[in-house]
Amino acid sequence: MIATAIQQLLNAAQLGAVYALIALGYTMVYGTIRLINFAHGDIFMLGGFVGFLLVSVIPGLPVAVMIPLAMFITAMIGVMIERVAYRKLRNAQRMSLVITALGVGIFLENLVRILVGPQARQIPAQLPNKVLKLGGGVVITEDKILVILISLALMVILWVFVNRTLIGTAMRAVADNRDAVQLMGVNLNLIIATTFAVGSALAAAGGIFFGQAYSIDPYMGIDLGWKAFIAAVIGGIGSIEGAVIGSFLLAGVEVLTVAYLSSNLKNGIAFGLLIILLLIRPNGIMGRAELKKV
Amino acid sequence: MxxxxxxxxxxxxxxxxxxxxxxxxxxxxxxxxxxxxxxxxxxxxxxxxxxxxxxxxxxxxxxxxxxxxxxxxxxxxxxxxxxxxxxxxxxxxxxxxxxxxxxxxxxxxxxxxxxxxxxxxxxxxxxxxxxxxxxxxxxxxxxxFIDPFQGKAVAGFARGKMKAQTAAVLYDVASDYNKGIAEVFRDEFTKAGGKIVGFETYNTNDKDFSAQLSKIKGASPDVLFLPNYFNDVPLQVQQARKLGMTCKFIGSDGWDNQELIKMGGKDMEGSFFSNHYSPDVxxxxxxxxxxxxxxxxxxxxxxxxxxxxxxxxxxxxxxxxxxxxxxxxxxxxxxxxxxxxxxxxxxxxxxxxxxxxxxxxxxxxxxxxxxxxxxx
The missing domain is CATH 3.40.50.2300 (Response regulator)
Structure with a gap:
């Protein structure tokens, strides 16, 4: 009984880690330019495919090189997307940006489908994946532990980056007041490009972990993107800690609903809770109310 | 004019x-x-x-x-x-x-x-x-053929040749085919004297089945029936093995595509599924x-x-x-x-x-x- 419960919590931790890696990108981009970047789920997908292609093109590429390299390439793609599709619209109506983001997402899905094909694939096992028995029937694979640990490490690095470095400070300043920041001589384009780069790199890590544990296909970003977006909203969109808390909370509720109620109710209960939570705290768990200047 | x-x-x-x-x-x-x-x-x-x-x-x-x-x-x-x-x-x-x-x-x-x-x-x-x-x-x-026939055939095979006393089912509840045949299997397997110890669902596009599988593992069935398409089945079988499940897997005609083997690899070995025809005939x-x-x-x-x-x-x-x-x-x-x-x-x-x-x-x-x- 307890063994099953521990097993289910481990399952939730892995799912939550992947949600969190995507949710962070949503929350960071929203924080700086108030854009709900609906293409972000597809950047997560793209990251998985970049990892897959690296492994296929360079056989024997060590995983410690593959993951950072794929994160870097995806980060550059993220920066390019911002430059090409979003920058000109930065001061346009917010709706134009959101529609553009949706368009970029559809573009990426179809681009990958044409280039790589629509089938689902798995990234060949790169991380060690022996099954470890923890006693009492609880099992975990080595890659599961690594995925959870690497994700947590990336989140800590991100927190330090945003809260303890100059560029991170500038990011938070942009989030507070974009116009004032420019008056202080901060290079706004650089800060926003950095935000996209960091968010895309984290999504790429998520995509690779997902592609190893499960599978990747051109449309995988749609559903997971929505889940991660919802996790970011639960946590309070714009807040980094909130995105992480929201992700683990959503994964936990999903897994525990399956475990102790019924798998039929998984989405119903998870989203029902979301609605209740937003009724109580409209800005999410860690969110703060936005002050509107009149 | x-x-x-x-x-x-x-x-x-x-x-x-x-x-x-x-x-x-x-x-x-x-x-x-x-x-x-x-x-x-x-x-x-x-x-x-x-x-x-x-x-x-x-x-x-x-x-x-x-x-x-x-x-x-x-x-x-x-x-x-x-x-x-x-x-x-x-x-x-x-x-x-x-x-x-x-x-x-x-x-x-x-x-x-x-x-x-x-x-x-x-x-x-x-x-x-x-x-x-x-x-x-x-x-x-x-x-x-239609699923009432196919489901009965699979249930009969599980009870007969595989000698299964207990079975569990994991199926996509958002797809007519998967849901239909899962229900037929449940009824036919029970009618044939077997016991269904787990009946779990997921939604199209889900890739993580570990929660459902952990629950099924607790009931330790002899066979796990996966009436799903070839794109989902390999993930389900892999995740089940990674959770340390040792039961046999059985499926239906939705399995028949080479992608099943390409992705599932070794974990698919020894599984059975019903199909419309075999090139061997x-x-x-x-x-x-x-x-x-x-x-x-x-x-x-x-x-x-x-x-x-x-x-x-x-x-x-x-x-x-x-x-x-x-x-x-x-x-x-x-x-x-x-x-x-x-x-x-x-x-x-x-x-x-x-x-x-x-x-x-x-x-x-x-x-x-x-x-x-x-x-x-």
Whole structure:
């Protein structure tokens, strides 16, 4: 009984880690330019495919090189997307940006489908994946532990980056007041490009972990993107800690609903809770109310 | 005035006549070219293109003594019911097809069938096994067996040859096919004296099944029935093994595609599934089709491809028998199909849209689909 419960919590931790890696990108981009970047789920997908292609093109590429390299390439793609599709619209109506983001997402899905094909694939096992028995029937694979640990490490690095470095400070300043920041001589384009780069790199890590544990296909970003977006909203969109808390909370509720109620109710209960939570705290768990200047 | 009117109408008649001859026979195909089971859409397309080439090489379809070329209009329904409905509307209203082949998954055929039925356009679904597809419809047919039969065959196999006392089921609750056959299996397995110890669901596009599988693991079933498509099954089997589950796996015709082995690899070994036919069964019609298909596309045949090929020829034979491009006459000719010698076996319609056909059980052995036994 307890063994099953521990097993289910481990399952939730892995799912939550992947949600969190995507949710962070949503929350960071929203924080700086108030854009709900609906293409972000597809950047997560793209990251998985970049990892897959690296492994296929360079056989024997060590995983410690593959993951950072794929994160870097995806980060550059993220920066390019911002430059090409979003920058000109930065001061346009917010709706134009959101529609553009949706368009970029559809573009990426179809681009990958044409280039790589629509089938689902798995990234060949790169991380060690022996099954470890923890006693009492609880099992975990080595890659599961690594995925959870690497994700947590990336989140800590991100927190330090945003809260303890100059560029991170500038990011938070942009989030507070974009116009004032420019008056202080901060290079706004650089800060926003950095935000996209960091968010895309984290999504790429998520995509690779997902592609190893499960599978990747051109449309995988749609559903997971929505889940991660919802996790970011639960946590309070714009807040980094909130995105992480929201992700683990959503994964936990999903897994525990399956475990102790019924798998039929998984989405119903998870989203029902979301609605209740937003009724109580409209800005999410860690969110703060936005002050509107009149 | 009168003269020019005659001339004009004469021209119109001429134009419409030449138009007819140029267009030949137009047949619609609704297939999952993209989306989660896109690999199966490719098989569909291959089978249709092979048949089109063969038919046109012989001059076309013989309609009342005159040969007419055939054109297949292949549309992508993305394996989504709403897209299938649009595709059916488009093919019937814009392309004016005489008949429709498709779709493949039951949820898409269920969305398209009412549209074909209302328009009076004959439809043959190659691979949709859910009973509702043809139920209470005059113009809708299929080339495969139905799930009440298939589910019973699998449950009987699990109780009999696999000697399973207990079974669990994990299925996609958002898909008509998966849900339908899961319920049949549950009832039949219980009726045969077995016990269902787990009945868990997930939603299309879910990739993480560890929560459901951990729960099933707690009930330690002898077999786990996975009536899902080939894109999901490998993930389910891998995750089950990674959780330390030791039970056997059993499945249904949704497994039949090479992607299953490509992704599932070693973990799929020793599993069984029910299917429409096996290339190992020696039949001349089957052998010719498999040889031509593998030569042209350099890939293995799956049941969906073979059934699509059979559907096309059932339709073509019916058009020739009807002798005219009249939907009602074609419909009657399909309904009267007797002992059609197809790649997947003999096909006869006994007054309903569902043919009388047997099933085979396939074993996965060294990465190959091997014939195990036949069920009638």
């Amino acid at each position: 009168k003269k020019s009117a005659w001339l004009l109408s004469g021209l119109l008649v001429l134009a419409s006549l030449t138009g007819c001859q140029q267009n030949g026979v137009k047949i619609g195909v609704s297939a999952p070219i993209s989306g989660d089971i896109a690999a199966l859409g490719q098989s569909t397309k291959n089978a249709v293109l092979l048949a089109q080439e063969e038919i046109n090489a012989k001059g076309g379809i013989d309609i009342g003594g005159k040969k007419q070329k055939v054109t297949f209009i292949i549309e992508d329904d993305e394996n989504k019911p709403e897209s299938a409905a649009t595709v059916f509307q488009k093919m019937i209203n814009q392309d004016k097809v005489v008949a429709i082949i498709g779709s493949q998954s039951s949820k898409c055929s269920n969305a398209g069938a009412p549209i074909a039925e209302a328009a009076g356009v004959p439809q043959i679904s190659p691979w949709s096994t859910n009973p509702n597809v043809t139920k209470d419809k005059k113009f809708v047919f299929r080339a495969c 020696d039949r001349p019609a089957s052998k010719t089709f498999i040889a031509n298909y593998t030569k042209k596309f350099n890939t293995q045949v799956d049941a969906a491809a073979a059934l699509t090929y059979d559907s096309v020829y059932i339709l073509v034979k019916a058009i020739e028998k009807a002798g005219k491009l009249d939907p009602k006459a074609i419909r009657d000719a399909i309904a009267n199909t007797k002992d059609f010698d197809g790649a997947t076996g003999a096909i006869t319609f006994n007054g309903s849209g569902d043919p009388v056909k047997g099933a085979v059980m396939i074993r996965i052995d060294n990465g190959k689909f091997v014939f195990d036994s036949a069920v009638n």
